[in-house]
Amino acid sequence: xxxxxxxxxxxxxxxxxxxxxxxxxxxxxxxxxxxxxxxxxxxxxxxxxxxxxxxxxxxxxxxxxxxxxxxxxxxxxxxxxxxxxxxxxxxxxxxxxxxxxxxxxxxxxxxxxxxxxxxxxxxxxxxxxxxxxxxxxxxxxxxxxxxxxxxxxxxxxxxxxxxxxxxxxxxxxxxxxxxxxxxxxxxxxxxxxxxxxxxxxxxxxxxxxxxxxxxxxxxxxxxxxxxxxxxxxxxxxxxxxxxxxxxxxxxxxxxxxxxxxxxxxxxxxxxxxxxxxxxxxxxxxxxxxxxxxxxxxxxxxxxxxxxxxxxxxxxxxxxxxxxxxxxxxxxxxxxxxxxxxxx
Numbered sequence: 001x002x003x004x005x006x007x008x009x010x011x012x013x014x015x016x017x018x019x020x021x022x023x024x025x026x027x028x029x030x031x032x033x034x035x036x037x038x039x040x041x042x043x044x045x046x047x048x049x050x051x052x053x054x055x056x057x058x059x060x061x062x063x064x065x066x067x068x069x070x071x072x073x074x075x076x077x078x079x080x081x082x083x084x085x086x087x088x089x090x091x092x093x094x095x096x097x098x099x100x101x102x103x104x105x106x107x108x109x110x111x112x113x114x115x116x117x118x119x120x121x122x123x124x125x126x127x128x129x130x131x132x133x134x135x136x137x138x139x140x141x142x143x144x145x146x147x148x149x150x151x152x153x154x155x156x157x158x159x160x161x162x163x164x165x166x167x168x169x170x171x172x173x174x175x176x177x178x179x180x181x182x183x184x185x186x187x188x189x190x191x192x193x194x195x196x197x198x199x200x201x202x203x204x205x206x207x208x209x210x211x212x213x214x215x216x217x218x219x220x221x222x223x224x225x226x227x228x229x230x231x232x233x234x235x236x237x238x239x240x241x242x243x244x245x246x247x248x249x250x251x252x253x254x255x256x257x258x259x260x261x262x263x264x265x266x267x268x269x270x271x272x273x274x275x276x277x278x279x280x281x282x283x284x285x286x287x288x289x290x291x292x293x294x295x296x297x298x299x300x301x302x303x304x305x306x307x308x309x310x311x312x313x314x315x316x317x318x319x320x321x322x323x324x325x326x327x328x329x330x331x332x333x334x335x336x337x338x339x340x341x342x343x
Contacts, residue, residue: 017188024077025037026076038244047220052223055242078090107181112176117165118165123146125180126179126183151179151182151213152209170202182219190221221234243300251326258338262306266284297316301313
């Protein structure tokens with residue numbers, strides 16, 4: 001585990017609000033120290049939305065929690081580099097990290113009711129963030145909270161700020177979480193499956209609201225999801241994760257029109273579509289292997305329809321840069337012609 005340092009290095013000029021380089025995370029388990037995120041590198045350029053996609057167990061949420069400094073310090077080992085607006089955060093003391101949360105980076109989760117305290121009004125919970133990070137008085141923080149609740153589309157915000165979370169619907173609670181996350185104007189918003197628990201209509205409203213807030217507050221977004229339909233609406237660039245590794249990194253057009261990794265092709269084929277009506281839904285056979293059972297070669301080869309014995313299961317596969325600012329972790333990517341969405 002990285003050790004605390006007395007002083008953190010100063011921030012440096014950067015065009016990326018988030019830079020993750022060779023990030024690995026291990027947890028203490030019954031199998032010993034088990035790696036669940038393995039040498040992950042990615043960036044979130046200023047003003048963009050970058051998707052992090054993959055099945056449950058691929059390492060998406062752990063990567064985001066590492067970026068927030070929310071992993072347990074005694075039960076997790078974090079190595080590599082995470083730079084937030086040019087400032088290294090791996091190894092920062094908790095006091096310094098808590099100052100960064102809410103101002104440089106904020107996060108919303110998929111189940112807002114678990115993140116909101118039932119003992120305080122929603123207005124108090126937004127106002128507390130303002131007081132904590134900006135040192136203003138109670139009256140001014142309450143005014144800011146009401147303004148922010150209004151900005152996220154909560155009607156009659158002054159009156160409803162005095163209500164408790166149980167008096168709000170799931171969609172309204174997620175709006176409150178967005179208000180808490182955005183009230184101090186962070187540079188980066190990490191959204192971890194923020195629409196999963198919402199119905200389709202509310203989901204669309206939430207995505208529209210996030211785009212609006214991104215424009216108004218000039219915030220970058222790391223959007224974590226398993227839903228490629230949401231990715232198509234929200235993201236400029238996408239990192240596809242499988243078994244703790246990034247297996248493909250590309251812009252949004254490359255993802256849907258010209259996938260290079262068989263796992264990406266499988267995810268695209270599994271998207272329900274009107275033009276597939278009457279045909280059997282596609283699925284990727286098998287499941288993501290447990291972290292203590294990762295193969296030493298390609299981690300997808302046992303589920304891959306293109307796997308070649310002696311080639312795909314013989315040694316570790318590196319993430320390779322290809323043309324157009326893309327990267328792929330597949331030794332056969334140059335010879336395969338994979339199907340995009342709708343093909």
